[in-house]
Each structure stands twice: as C-alpha cells, then as structure tokens.
Amino acid sequence: MTWHLTPAQVHAYASHAVDDVTAMSVEAHLMHCAPCRTLVPADQEWIDRSWADLRDVVDRPRPHPVERLLRALGLRDGTVKLLAATPRLYRAWLVSTVFVLVCALFAAHALPKGSLVFFLTAPVVPLAGVALAYGRGVDPAHTLTSITPMAGQRLLFLRTCAVLVPAVALCTLAALMMPSPTTPWTAVFWLLPSLTLVAGSLVLCRWVHLSLASGAVGLLWLVSLAVLGSADHTTPLSVVAPHTQPWWATALAALTGMLLLRLRVRTT
Amino acid sequence: MKLFRRTRRRVPPYGPESPDPELLAAVAAGESGALEILHRRHAPWLRARLRYRCSDPDQLDAALQETFLAVWRNAGSFTPRPGDTDAGAWLWTIAIRQLISQLRKRANRWIADSAPEPYETIGDASAEDMVLLNIEHGPLGAALHSLSPELRAAIQATVLDGLTVREAAQILQIPEGTVKTRVMRAKARLREALT
Numbered sequence: 001m002t003w004h005l006t007p008a009q010v011h012a013y014a015s016h017a018v019d020d021v022t023a024m025s026v027e028a029h030l031m032h033c034a035p036c037r038t039l040v041p042a043d044q045e046w047i048d049r050s051w052a053d054l055r056d057v058v059d060r061p062r063p064h065p066v067e068r069l070l071r072a073l074g075l076r077d078g079t080v081k082l083l084a085a086t087p088r089l090y091r092a093w094l095v096s097t098v099f100v101l102v103c104a105l106f107a108a109h110a111l112p113k114g115s116l117v118f119f120l121t122a123p124v125v126p127l128a129g130v131a132l133a134y135g136r137g138v139d140p141a142h143t144l145t146s147i148t149p150m151a152g153q154r155l156l157f158l159r160t161c162a163v164l165v166p167a168v169a170l171c172t173l174a175a176l177m178m179p180s181p182t183t184p185w186t187a188v189f190w191l192l193p194s195l196t197l198v199a200g201s202l203v204l205c206r207w208v209h210l211s212l213a214s215g216a217v218g219l220l221w222l223v224s225l226a227v228l229g230s231a232d233h234t235t236p237l238s239v240v241a242p243h244t245q246p247w248w249a250t251a252l253a254a255l256t257g258m259l260l261l262r263l264r265v266r267t268t
Numbered sequence: 269m270k271l272f273r274r275t276r277r278r279v280p281p282y283g284p285e286s287p288d289p290e291l292l293a294a295v296a297a298g299e300s301g302a303l304e305i306l307h308r309r310h311a312p313w314l315r316a317r318l319r320y321r322c323s324d325p326d327q328l329d330a331a332l333q334e335t336f337l338a339v340w341r342n343a344g345s346f347t348p349r350p351g352d353t354d355a356g357a358w359l360w361t362i363a364i365r366q367l368i369s370q371l372r373k374r375a376n377r378w379i380a381d382s383a384p385e386p387y388e389t390i391g392d393a394s395a396e397d398m399v400l401l402n403i404e405h406g407p408l409g410a411a412l413h414s415l416s417p418e419l420r421a422a423i424q425a426t427v428l429d430g431l432t433v434r435e436a437a438q439i440l441q442i443p444e445g446t447v448k449t450r451v452m453r454a455k456a457r458l459r460e461a462l463t
Contacts, residue, residue, distance in 0.1 A: 013316065014312075014316040016319060016320070019413075020412075020417065020420055020421075020424070021409055021412045021413050021420070023320055024412065024420075024424055024428055025409065027317055027320075027428060028428060030313055030317070030356070031356055031357055031360060032354075032356070032357075034353075034354050034356065037309075037310075037312075037313045037356065038309075040312045040313040040316050041312070042308075042311075042312035043312070046315075047307070047308060047311060047312070050307070050311060050329065050332065050333065051304055051307050051308075053333060054303075054307065054333060054336050054337070055300065055304075057337060057340075058300045058303060058337070058340050059300060
C-alpha cells in the first residue's frame with residue numbers, strides 16, 4: 001500500500017459526508033488496509049450493546065447431536081431435553097446391551113442348543129433398560145424431575161420409549177444375525193413377548209418401584225422358561241412359537257389398554 | 269445422553285493483537301473471546317460501510333448481528349490466502365450478503381428463500397480493484413464523477429461490492445436486466461472517458 005487515508009477523510013466517510021466517488025475510493029482502500037480501518041470511529045457504547053446481544057446467542061450451549069436428531073424428527077424442545085436426559089441411556093448401558101447380545105449370538109453359533117440363550121435374553125434386554133430408566137435411586141436427577149409438571153406417568157412413558165427404541169433396534173439386528181435361516185418375520189418372534197413384559201412391568205409399577213416391577217416380571221419370564229425346559233414333553237421354544245403369538249398380542253393389548261385407561265383417569 | 273463425548277479441539281493461542289486468521293481458527297474451535305476481538309476490530313468499519321447501502325439502523329444492526337453469527341458458525345470455512353493476515357474482504361462478503369437477505373426479508377416476505385451461496389472471499393485483487401485502489405489519484409475519479417448516479421450505483425454494486433447481478437438487482441431494487449444494461453453502459457462511458 002503506497003498511500004493511506006488521513007483521519008479527516010475517514011471521519012468524513014464515517015459520518016456520511018463524502019460524495020459517492022470518494023466513498024467508493026475509501027471503501028476500496030479500507031478493504032485492503034487494516035491500519036486505516038482502525039481510524040474508523042467506533043461508538044463504544046454501540047459495540048458493547050451489539051456484543052452483548054451477540055454473546056447471548058453465541059454462549060448458548062450447542063445441542064447434542066442426538067438432541068438435534070430428535071428435534072429434526074419434529075419433537076418439542078422440552079420433550080427432546082427429557083429424552084436426551086434419560087439416565088442409563090449412557091454409553092455404558094448401550095455397550096453392555098451390545099455385549100450381552102454378542103455373547104448370546106456367539107453362544108447360538110458355537111453351542112449345539114445355544115440359540116436358546118438368545119431366546120432367553122432377547123426379551124429381557126429391553127426390559128432391563130426400562131427398569132433403569134425412571135425412579136428414585138436410578139435417576140440422579142429424580143428429585144428435581146419429580147417436582148416438574150412433566151413428572152409421573154408422562155415422563156415414565158417418554159423414558160420408556162427412549163430406552164425401548166434403541167434396545168429393540170439392537171435386538172432386531174442381533175436376531176437377523178442368528179444362525180438358523182430366518183425370514184424377517186420369524187426373526188422378530190421375541191418382539192411381542194418383550195413388549196408384553198415391558199407393559200407388564202409398567203402396569204406393576206403403579207404399586208411398586210419400577211426397577212422392582214421389571215425385576216419381578218423378568219424373573220417370572222426366566223422361571224417360566226426354566227419350568228417349561230425341565231418339563232418332559234415341552235421345550236422353552238414353545239413359548240415363542242408362531243401359534244402363541246396371538247396370545248402374546250392379546251396380552252399386550254390388554255396391558256396397554258390398562259395403561260391408557262390409567263393415564264386417562266389420571267389426566268381427567 | 270453421553271453417547272459421544274464431545275471431542276475438545278485444541279484451541280490455538282490468541283490475543284487482542286493476533287491476526288485475523290488466528291482469531292478465526294480460535295473461533296472455529298469454539299472460543300467466543302476470539303469472536304469478541306474480531307467484533308471489536310471489524311464491526312465499526314463494516315457498519316460505516318453498510319450504512320452507505322441501507323439507511324435503516326435497525327436493519328443495519330440486524331445484518332451485522334447475523335454477519336458475526338455467520339462468522340461464528342462458518343469460521344472453519346475461512347481459508348486465508350498464503351501470506352494474507354487479513355479477513356476484511358471475507359467479512360465484507362458475509363456482511364453484504366446478510367444485508368441483502370435482511371432487505372429481502374423486509375421488502376417481500378413472499379419470495380422463497382433460496383439457499384445461501386457459500387462464502388468465498390470476493391474482491392480478489394482483480395484489475396478493476398487495482399484501478400479502484402487509486403481512484404483518487406487516477407483519471408478514474410474524474411470519469412466516475414461524470415457518471416449518472418444510477419450508473420455509478422450499478423458499478424459500485426457489481427465491481428466494488430463484488431455482488432452477482434442477481435444480488436445487485438436485489439439491493440438496488442431494480443430488475444436484473446436493468447443492472448446488466450446499466451453496468452454495460454457505465455463501462456462504455458468509463459472506457460470513453462479513460463481513452
């Protein structure tokens with residue numbers, strides 16, 4: 001740069017007192033000359049105000065990728081926050097779910113009757129997630145959330161959905177990798193029993209803590225399988241055989257109906 | 269949900285005297301302090317310059333606000349030319365685009381928002397620029413003085429501000445075809461006056 005603007009020229013420019021051509025010249029020079037730019041008079045009060053406004057936006061915490069995904073799906077802000085804050089939906093829980101399923105798959109491939117292991121675990125895995133999704137003792141923020149208007153049934157169902165979706169997705173993925181030749185329809189044999197167990201524990205949790213309810217239901221499932229397995233002419237597989245699916249569907253519908261009825265009673 | 273722990277990028281060191289590219293690198297790493305320094309450094313002249321294109325102070329401030337928010341979000345896309353320690357041209361590109369979108373919002377809300385074009389530094393040192401830098405000292409000043417205000421405005425928008433014909437049409441609020449003919453006529457006049 002061979003020449004510089006005088007402070008008087010810059011002031012005249014900044015106060016809008018120069019003609020068009022001079023303004024063009026000054027602008028072309030300012031674009032490339034940082035020292036001259038500092039001559040432009042700055043209204044300190046305006047700068048502070050402008051920066052304060054700007055900082056309001058800039059300092060907002062950036063939403064988590066999961067929050068952004070949920071928001072993109074059309075959920076409201078409050079719901080998104082609650083879903084994202086579901087305890088036990090942490091990495092540890094997901095990692096352990098994957099670990100259990102991988103073990104079950106390994107057993108199914110390696111052991112002669114190993115696919116039984118998978119049949120036993122697949123319905124219980126989502127249940128375990130639900131058991132740890134809500135309630136005193138498992139949610140570090142339970143004391144806080146319990147006094148919000150969202151608390152209670154509504155939050156419980158939200159959290160349950162938040163846990164069920166990834167758990168069911170993982171189980172489906174694992175079921176598709178089972179050794180026996182399965183079509184997508186037979187691979188989801190465990191889905192209805194699993195949902196029924198979850199619904200059962202939700203119904204139960206009206207009277208007992210959710211973790212206790214889920215534990216009881218899960219235990220019931222395992223015990224009944226064990227009893228069937230030890231009996232002579234039945235196998236545990238008959239519980240999830242195709243002809244039992246309508247029964248599971250009926251049970252699920254009944255339990256869901258109970259839940260909805262209770263929700264209706266509570267809200268009205 | 270702690271599915272992914274946010275990877276914390278290393279923040280390059282910066283201070284009030286740092287050159288623009290370093291500050292922008294810090295902004296890209298999430299440092300609002302660097303943005304504040306940039307704001308202090310560039311907001312006054314950007315505001316003075318935008319004031320020549322828009323007389324409404326509210327819209328002006330809104331455009332500046334959006335400009336620095338765009339810097340906050342897009343600081344990573346700034347690629348300095350080697351040896352260049354100044355982001356003035358890049359900032360101006362963003363500012364004038366934001367002003368246009370502000371004016372468009374106010375003027376005709378029914379026009380669907382087209383996707384914004386990516387910010388690239390305009391006002392690269394072109395032949396026109398080299399001439400413009402010496403407006404006061406060359407024969408161009410006199411030639412520009414002799415142009416009618418409409419032609420001068422068209423030249424200013426397309427050459428000095430580096431806008432496309434479409435953007436120039438929006439900020440001048442005339443049809444695109446008129447911008448084209450005015451620029452052609454202005455250039456012919458200037459050629460006549462300068463030869």
